[in-house]
Amino acid sequence: MKSLTIALNDLRRSFRSTFALLFMFVIPLLVTGMFYVMFGNIKNDDSLTLNATKVALVNLDAGSGQTGQIGQTLVDALQNEGLTDVMEITLVKDEAAAREMVDTQQAAVAIIIPANFSDSFSDSQAEVEVEFFQDPTLTLGPQVVRSVLNQVLDGYAGIKITVAEALKLAKSGTLPYEEITRIVNEYMAATEYSTESTPLIDQRTPAAMPEKNPMLALIGPIMAGMMIFYAFFTGANTANSILHEDEEGTLQRMFTTPTAHAEIMRGKIYSVGLTVMVQIIILMLAARHIFGIQWGALASAALTALAIAAAAAMFGIMLVSFLKNTKQGGVIFGGLLTVTGMLGMVNIFTGNPQGAPLGIVPLFTPQGWATRAILASMDGAAVETILPYLLALLAMSILFFVVGVWRLQRRFA
Amino acid sequence: MQPALFVKNLHKTFRNGQNLKAVDGVSFEVNPGEIFSLLGPNGAGKTTTISMLSGLLKPDNGGSDIRIMGRSLLNEPLAAKAMIGVVPQDIALYQDLTARENLVFWAKMYGLKGAQLKTRVAEVLELIGLTDRANERISKYSGGMKRRVNIAVALLHQPKVIYMDEPTVGIDPQSRRSILDGVIALKNQGMTVLYTTHYMEEAQELSNRIAIMDQGKIIANDSHENLIRLVGQKTRISLSINDEPETMVDAWKNCIGVSTLVVEESRLNLLVDDSNVVLPRLFEAAAAKNIRITSVEIQEPNLETVFLHLTGRALRDG
Numbered sequence: 001m002k003s004l005t006i007a008l009n010d011l012r013r014s015f016r017s018t019f020a021l022l023f024m025f026v027i028p029l030l031v032t033g034m035f036y037v038m039f040g041n042i043k044n045d046d047s048l049t050l051n052a053t054k055v056a057l058v059n060l061d062a063g064s065g066q067t068g069q070i071g072q073t074l075v076d077a078l079q080n081e082g083l084t085d086v087m088e089i090t091l092v093k094d095e096a097a098a099r100e101m102v103d104t105q106q107a108a109v110a111i112i113i114p115a116n117f118s119d120s121f122s123d124s125q126a127e128v129e130v131e132f133f134q135d136p137t138l139t140l141g142p143q144v145v146r147s148v149l150n151q152v153l154d155g156y157a158g159i160k161i162t163v164a165e166a167l168k169l170a171k172s173g174t175l176p177y178e179e180i181t182r183i184v185n186e187y188m189a190a191t192e193y194s195t196e197s198t199p200l201i202d203q204r205t206p207a208a209m210p211e212k213n214p215m216l217a218l219i220g221p222i223m224a225g226m227m228i229f230y231a232f233f234t235g236a237n238t239a240n241s242i243l244h245e246d247e248e249g250t251l252q253r254m255f256t257t258p259t260a261h262a263e264i265m266r267g268k269i270y271s272v273g274l275t276v277m278v279q280i281i282i283l284m285l286a287a288r289h290i291f292g293i294q295w296g297a298l299a300s301a302a303l304t305a306l307a308i309a310a311a312a313a314m315f316g317i318m319l320v321s322f323l324k325n326t327k328q329g330g331v332i333f334g335g336l337l338t339v340t341g342m343l344g345m346v347n348i349f350t351g352n353p354q355g356a357p358l359g360i361v362p363l364f365t366p367q368g369w370a371t372r373a374i375l376a377s378m379d380g381a382a383v384e385t386i387l388p389y390l391l392a393l394l395a396m397s398i399l400f401f402v403v404g405v406w407r408l409q410r411r412f413a
Numbered sequence: 414m415q416p417a418l419f420v421k422n423l424h425k426t427f428r429n430g431q432n433l434k435a436v437d438g439v440s441f442e443v444n445p446g447e448i449f450s451l452l453g454p455n456g457a458g459k460t461t462t463i464s465m466l467s468g469l470l471k472p473d474n475g476g477s478d479i480r481i482m483g484r485s486l487l488n489e490p491l492a493a494k495a496m497i498g499v500v501p502q503d504i505a506l507y508q509d510l511t512a513r514e515n516l517v518f519w520a521k522m523y524g525l526k527g528a529q530l531k532t533r534v535a536e537v538l539e540l541i542g543l544t545d546r547a548n549e550r551i552s553k554y555s556g557g558m559k560r561r562v563n564i565a566v567a568l569l570h571q572p573k574v575i576y577m578d579e580p581t582v583g584i585d586p587q588s589r590r591s592i593l594d595g596v597i598a599l600k601n602q603g604m605t606v607l608y609t610t611h612y613m614e615e616a617q618e619l620s621n622r623i624a625i626m627d628q629g630k631i632i633a634n635d636s637h638e639n640l641i642r643l644v645g646q647k648t649r650i651s652l653s654i655n656d657e658p659e660t661m662v663d664a665w666k667n668c669i670g671v672s673t674l675v676v677e678e679s680r681l682n683l684l685v686d687d688s689n690v691v692l693p694r695l696f697e698a699a700a701a702k703n704i705r706i707t708s709v710e711i712q713e714p715n716l717e718t719v720f721l722h723l724t725g726r727a728l729r730d731g
Contacts, residue, residue: 005521009507016509249505253566256467257522258495 002259006267007274010241014275024234024279028226029286035222036291052088053141056098056107059091064118070159071117074130077152078111086144095131102133108141109134111149121163140218216293223287224374225348227280228367229341231308234279235316236337238272240329242320242408251412265408269401273313280305296377300386304373307393311366314400321407344368348375366396417574417605418443418466419480424473425461425629435461436472437629443574443607443622448600450616451609452716453626454728459609460502462626463578466607467499482573495524498567502578504559505566508552512543512562515551516569523570537565541595557588564595574605581615593619613716613728625720632723637716644714644722647672648688651710652681654699664698671695677727684721 014020057078061071079089090107092098098110112131120128130153134142245251254264284305287293295301319336323329344367362368373389418441425436436458443449451459464470466479468490479486484493506515516534525533538544541561551559560580567575577596581589596619599606610616616623617637624634633640654661658676665683666674670691673684685691688711699706712718720728 002522005518009510009518012514013507013509248508249501249503250507252469253499253501253505253519254522255469256494256497256499257519258491258524259522260491 003263003267003270006254006264007270010238010268010271011274011278013241014238020234020237023230023237024275025282025286028223028230028283029290031226032219032223032287032291035219051141052084052086053109053138053145054107055087055089055145056092056101056110057089058093058095058098058110058112060095060115061113061117062115062119064122069118070121070156071113074113074117074152074156078149083148086148099133102135105135107135108138109145111145121160122167123164143218216291219291220293220378221348221375223283223291223293224378225345225371227283227287228308228312228345228370228374229337231276231280231283231312231370232315232337232341232367233333235272235276235312235314236319236329236333237316238275239268239313239316239320239404240323240326240333241271242268243323243326243329246412247326255412261409261412265405265412269313269317269405272316273309276312276316277306277309280309294378295374296380297382299383300377300381303383303390304370304377304386307373307390307397308370310397311370311393311400314397314404315366317404317408318400319404321404321411340365341367345371347371363392366393366400369393369396414444415483416442416480417445417447417482418449418607419478420462420466421478422474422476423462423465423479424477425458425465425470426473434629436465439626439629439631441624441631441634443605445573445605446600446603447621448596448606448608448619450620450623451607451626452611452613452616452623452720452728454611454726457611457626458629459611459626460578461629463499463576463607463609467497467576468494495570496573498570498572498575500564500567500575500577500580502580502582504563506551506559506562509550511548511550512538512554513547515562516547516565519566520569525570533569533571537568540568541565555588557584557591560584560588560592561595564592568599572604574607575599576607576609578609579611580608581610581612611728613720617716623716625716625723627720627724627726633719640716640719641714644684644718647684647686647714647718647722649712649714649718649721650683650685650688650692650695651712652683652695652706653679653708654681655705655707660702661699661704664702665695668694668698673721673725675721675725675727682721682727684718 014024055078057075059071059075061069061074063069063071075091078087090101092101092110095110095112098107098112101107102110110131110133112133114128114130116126117128117130120126130149132146132149134146242251245254251264255261284295284301288295296304319332320329323332344362344365346362348371362371369389369392373386373393376386376389420442421440423436423439425434427433427435439458439462441449451462453459461470465472465477466481466486468486472479472487477487479493481493481496484496486493507518510518513534516537517530520530520534535544538547541564543558543561543565546554546558551562554562564577564580567577580596581592584592593615596606596608600619606619608616608619620637622634622636623640624631625640626632633643658679658681661681662674662676665671665681668691670686671683672686675682683691683695692709692711696706717728720726
């Protein structure tokens, strides 16, 4: 019970510190609020207020005798009426011209459909890449375009499989060639029609989110990123209270009371976890109330919050265990947490939540796994889906805990 | 009679780059209801000793023993710690909490709960005279008020033995007087007090017995009266001259009847057998060097004299 007394005492002190409150709640909400103001009033306006992103589209596809002009169907899909609010497409003849448009900022994005695009559909082994070239100074617009393009191309992957299988049947003589062609054309027609509706953006919208408000798909990840970034700061800052108390003599005074050292250290660890947990809960509730952000199903969101709190707390404990004094804390926290935070959340801040510009690098940071878990939860993923992310966070938390506690116990034994 | 505090053969060496022997074979006993002072200059090993007696530091060798009211601190640390209240040298309080919040927290750490906790917090606030200002944050308090709360924390659980590590350092004379009166009041209530200080006046006024520490060792341990007897009839003479003090060191050291001479700041302190006989010799020696003595102070033997006699150094040399 004394460990709980210590934890609650620290929690009370955290909530009396203006500095701590600023970093725990005000800044994350303020930064998200800035995006909120920049991109429109979310709660009261159902329309997307982002300007359509200018796209230079190059179709180099020469077509194929067996499959026809599949590249042109991709052009048609991207020029679909439902996407005109999102993309303003200009057809360009060659790749160099498209890139020049991006370089001169006449377009935010260039998409180049390669010459062998249709051919690749008749060869199941062939690989083809649609090039995506963006203005590096822009994030949100290219993010939306990339998201749309990815979903359209996902649909083409299905077509490719169908065509490849049909051609196999034709070669084996199981079905007459004319029959095969008819089946493929029907499939392609069906998929082409599917682009007439506008599900492309809505699929990226968190499941529980009102469909008419795609802006939340942008604000939500930013808020999640802010929350994770500052949760790790809170973890480190609260853990730093161990060193503060050591310097102020209150930790030594605790050791003179009839309280086991292990119980005192347990109390300090509880206090870090509890403070981060309270911060995350308040931020989630505040973001939901202020910005209308939905965090996903209750079980997924709750487990994710718990896992993030554990990882942030244990990461903080481990960091502090390497510090000699609180003066080192400012430098280490400012540097290390910013670097790991930015690495972990690179997908959010580069406006590319699905891709990974730095490959697997973010996954070496706890913030990387936390980002994946929270974004998946916001996308409406069930607990089973986010379980791998949560287990990764748990494994990291255990590692941080073991290292941190071992070092602190040696120091204060 | 079982001693309230039994300390045997404490050793502590800090190995940070150089082997610094902070405590070297310290042993003593404190009887119940006694005020026992550890007197010594800064760096003598008093705080290290009290840290070991509080369970903050472990003694180096296996032959050490610390018993508080018969409980071994090394073998039954929690039971032994329940018997002691520790007043650290520096203020160890949460500055962002009120005095009452601090006391409630520390009372819980000492295992108090419920009605007993409330009663003790109220009693202790009354004792230190801060009931009216109990809901103010410690950061708003004066240095003396902080010191009083710092002491109050150690009294919450009504310990049998209280350790006070230089509790009057850096405070105004009025607060100092208040603390010294408080220590005497604790003794009158039957509490055993282990008091460390480098102010000989405090040790002299408060203590039943005084252990003089120097360079990690206890060099004398007795009542004030018995310690004074150690220096016999010797008198302490403190002089200043119209030149650098070092000018007269050799000449006066060789005067008959001078047993010890130390330079302390701008003064020369001498321990002499008979001041009436030695003083004229000192004036003669100074005149021979064309030096003028600008002030003379003759002190009856006190703890300062004892320390000078035992170590050849002034108590404030450190």
